Amino acid sequence: MIAIENKQECFVQLWLRLERTRRLAWCQHKRFTIRRVLKSWFGLRADDRFIGDVCSLCEQYGYDELPLPSLYPRKHRELLRAIVSVRLGISFWKVNLRALDAAYSIAFPKSTPLNVSKKKRT
Numbered sequence: 001m002i003a004i005e006n007k008q009e010c011f012v013q014l015w016l017r018l019e020r021t022r023r024l025a026w027c028q029h030k031r032f033t034i035r036r037v038l039k040s041w042f043g044l045r046a047d048d049r050f051i052g053d054v055c056s057l058c059e060q061y062g063y064d065e066l067p068l069p070s071l072y073p074r075k076h077r078e079l080l081r082a083i084v085s086v087r088l089g090i091s092f093w094k095v096n097l098r099a100l101d102a103a104y105s106i107a108f109p110k111s112t113p114l115n116v117s118k119k120k121r122t
Contacts, residue, residue, distance in 0.1 A: 002014075002041055004083070004084055004087045006088060006095060007096070007099060008096075008103050008106075011103030012103040012106050014080050014084075014103075015108070016107050018037065018069050018076060019107070021036070021041070022066075033062060033064060034054065035062040035063060037079070038050065038051050054079070054083055054086050055082075057082035057085055058082035060075060060078070066079075073104055077100060077104070100114075101114035
């Protein structure tokens with residue numbers, strides 16, 4: 001079971017765990033999907049309702065294959081954001097995006113950073 005918080009340290013662990021899950025699925029010759037990620041991370045707690053809530057928030061289908069997190073991070077960013085939102089019971093918009101984007105840069109240092117230093121609207 002994963003302890004999920006709305007903090008950068010937790011987000012770094014989630015990005016790294018997402019990459020490990022992708023590698024494990026590849027080694028087992030299985031598809032890397034949202035359902036597989038949630039089932040491997042949460043076990044029996046990842047029932048159809050939980051998976052459906054996460055999929056509807058991140059606007060993706062549970063059986064669609066996900067691309068590499070290091071090359072195409074946008075879908076994974078929304079997936080992690082939805083997981084944190086559903087798991088903590090907070091709004092999708094209250095997830096700390098700055099911390100999530102900064103955690104991506106820490107987890108994948110050679111990749112192009114996400115919106116880390118984006119200016120706020122005034």
